[in-house]
Amino acid sequence: QVQLVESGGGLVQAGGSLRLSCAASGRTFSSYHMGWFRQAPGKERDIVAAISSSGRTTYYADSVKGRFTISRENAKNTVYLQMNSLNPEDTAVYYCAADPRSSVVLNHNFNYWGQGTQVTVSS
Numbered sequence: 001q002v003q004l005v006e007s008g009g010g011l012v013q014a015g016g017s018l019r020l021s022c023a024a025s026g027r028t029f030s031s032y033h034m035g036w037f038r039q040a041p042g043k044e045r046d047i048v049a050a051i052s053s054s055g056r057t058t059y060y061a062d063s064v065k066g067r068f069t070i071s072r073e074n075a076k077n078t079v080y081l082q083m084n085s086l087n088p089e090d091t092a093v094y095y096c097a098a099d100p101r102s103s104v105v106l107n108h109n110f111n112y113w114g115q116g117t118q119v120t121v122s123s
Contacts, residue, residue, distance in 0.1 A: 002024050002029065003026070004098060005022065014121055016086050018119060020036065020083065029074060033099055039092055049069075058070055081094070097110035099111045
């Protein structure tokens with residue numbers, strides 16, 4: 001089992017940038033596929049981006065393509081979400097997720113979750 005802790009959220013003006021980090025516990029991080037999700041008030045939790053265990057395969061929601069980048073450093077047990085050109089519609093709680101099954105990169109059905117970090121974008 002893996003435990004996940006997100007950090008890096010905060011308040012930023014529209015057009016600004018933030019980098020979220022997700023630190024994972026355990027010695028098998030490199031075998032987990034990772035994802036970032038977000039949930040805005042009154043809405044469902046949606047996939048933002050996902051990355052395979054090797055980092056060679058990534059997925060992005062259409063709404064963030066070209067603005068967000070997911071990456072990972074297996075040596076540091078950490079996955080990142082670089083968010084650029086933020087707009088108020090990006091305001092949400094952002095969650096990190098992990099799962100050892102390769103199918104999750106495409107079906108987004110992750111089993112392990114962090115507690116989330118708030119991102120607020122002001123206009």
